[in-house]
Amino acid sequence: MNPYLYLNNLNKFGKEGGYKPGLKRIDRLLYYLGRPEENLKFIHVAGTNGKGSTASFIEKIYREAGYKTGLYISPHLYHFNERISVNGRTISSVELEELVAEVKKASDKVVEESDYGEPSFFEIATALAFLFFDRHRPDIVILEVGLGGRFDATNIIKDSLASVITSIDLxxxxxxxxxxxxxxxxxAGIIKNNGLVFSAVLDSSARNVIQKRAEELNAEFINIDDIYAKIGNESSFYKNYLIISKNSRIHRFKIGLNGRYQARNAALALAVVEGLKKILPLENPAVEKGLACTYWPGRLEIVCQNPPVLIDGAHNPAGMKSFIDFVEEHQYRFDGVDFIFSVLSDKDVDLMLDQIKRIKNNLHIHLAENRSERTMKIDKLIDRCKFYDLKYTAYKSLSSAVEKIFSIYDEKKRLITASGSFNTVVEAGITAKLSCREKITNSRR
Structure with a gap:
């Protein structure tokens, strides 16, 4: 059986049946699979933005410390296998095929022997991850929540070493x-009885809710702003450093991910590994190397240097604000900004464009629909750009937008960016990488 065909035909988020609140289906599915999750140790990571970056920082630190690590993330950027990895190596297609056959049998039983309905794409993916990790038995699994927390399929786990909440936004x-x-x-639904809770949440109303839930469950609540007197960064377009102040001492760490906001994600990861030292001991060199070497594709990622192409998976107003903070800070290194933009139909495009228009250095927006069934139609994108009086060009596809920009690019150093959704980043990013390679090849002839 082709595992990818099976997975692609499952109900996904945004389709009828693609999001079904509740843990009954995943619970029954894992029952038929022999409860693989019960053999694993977890650090559980939730949040509106930053959870993938934070999970990656934590995983890389523990890997550098010599631990065998598991990482489960979503969504994938280029390939499903990216979601599930051990020690930085993604699940192979051969092993995925084996596990999909096993999970499909269990899923069929759920449908036949209960009235819960067919498990969704994310429930199946989560079960696959637990089976894979149970086979390979990592010392620690960094488990990223898909959506929300309380009713997310990952929250079927009964216990965790730590519950980590990165940020809260609408x-x-x-x-x-x-x-x-x-x-x-x-x-806060991921918090476990008598557990540890690490938070980088800035909004006081949200943070108070999380702290109250922790108290109700007799869990220790740790706010990183209570640990560090200062959390900041020093950066250039290509390098980023975390600056923290603790016990009247300043500490400086190189971090592998760009952006001012990554300082809080890195500081949160640092707080987690420091807080778990009694359970998972490690030395400072592992922390330093882990933070410096973390790679997270599609997040402020420079995929080409000549011309400079920057892609980011910002897909909501808060994420777009963080992305534009970075672009705005560095925009005058360039002669202008070409912004490739496409979003999903359920997103607040007005708030995202309101952020994009902060770019004042000769901004030109390039609009297209992406390949998702949920893409926002080009007519609406054009209408909103007109409303904000933004200079734009519309294209039949994101790929054609990238190809056109490359074809007319001259030696004026304009910055090319792509953002608005992960679908945007994938299509524009792949085309940009191919166009960049072609440009390099032609220049050598």
Whole structure:
């Protein structure tokens, strides 16, 4: 059986049946699979933005410390296998095929022997991850929440070494609630009895909800702003450093991910590994190397240097603000900014464009629909750009937008960026990489 065909035909988020709140299906699915999750140790990471970066920082630090690590993330950027890895190596297609056959049998039983309905794409993916990790038995699994927390499939785990909450902002309000406090309640659903809770949440109303939930469960609540007197960064376009102040001492760490906001993600990861030292001992060199060598594709990633192409998976207003903070800070290194933009139809495009228009250095927006069934139609994108009086060009596809920009690019150093959704980053990023290689090859002839 082709595992990718099977997975692609499952109900995904955004389709009817693609998001089904509740843990009954994943619980029954894992029951038929022999409860693989019960043999594993977890660090559970939730949050509106930053959870993937934070999970990657934590995983890389422990890997550098000599631990065997598992990492489960979502969504994938280029290939499904990216979601599930041990020691930085993604699941092979051969092993995925074996595990999909096993999970499909269990899924069929769920449908036949209960009235819960067919498990969703994310529930199946989560079960695959637990089976894979049970086979390979990492010392620690860094488990990223998919959506929310309380009813997320990953929250089927009964215990964790730590619950980590990165940030709270307005997203998926129709599912999680229309205030930050309500969304925080959903994220705080991952907190376990007598556990450890690490938070980098800035919004006080959201943070108070998380702290209250921790107290109700007799869990220790650790706010990174109580640990560090200062959390900041020093950066150039290509390098980034975390600056923290603790016990009247300043500490400086090189971090592998760009952006001012990555300082808080790195500081949170640092707080987690420091807080778990009694359980998972490590030395400072592992921390330093782990932070410096973390790689997270599609997040402020420079995929080509000539011309400079910067891609970022910002897909909500808060994420776009962080991305534009970086672009705005460095925009005058260049003669202008070409911004390739496409979003999903359920996103607040106005708030995202409101951030993009902060770029004042000869901004030109390049619009297209992406390949998702949920893409925002080009007519609406054009309408909103007109409303904000933004200079734009519309294209039939993201690939054609990238190809056109490369074809007319001259030696004026304009910055090319692509953002708005992970679908945007994938299509524009792949085309940019291919165009960049072709440009290099032609220059050598």
């Amino acid at each position: 997203e998926h309000t129709e599912l999680l609630g229309d205030t930050r406090a309500k969304i925080a309640y959903e994220k």
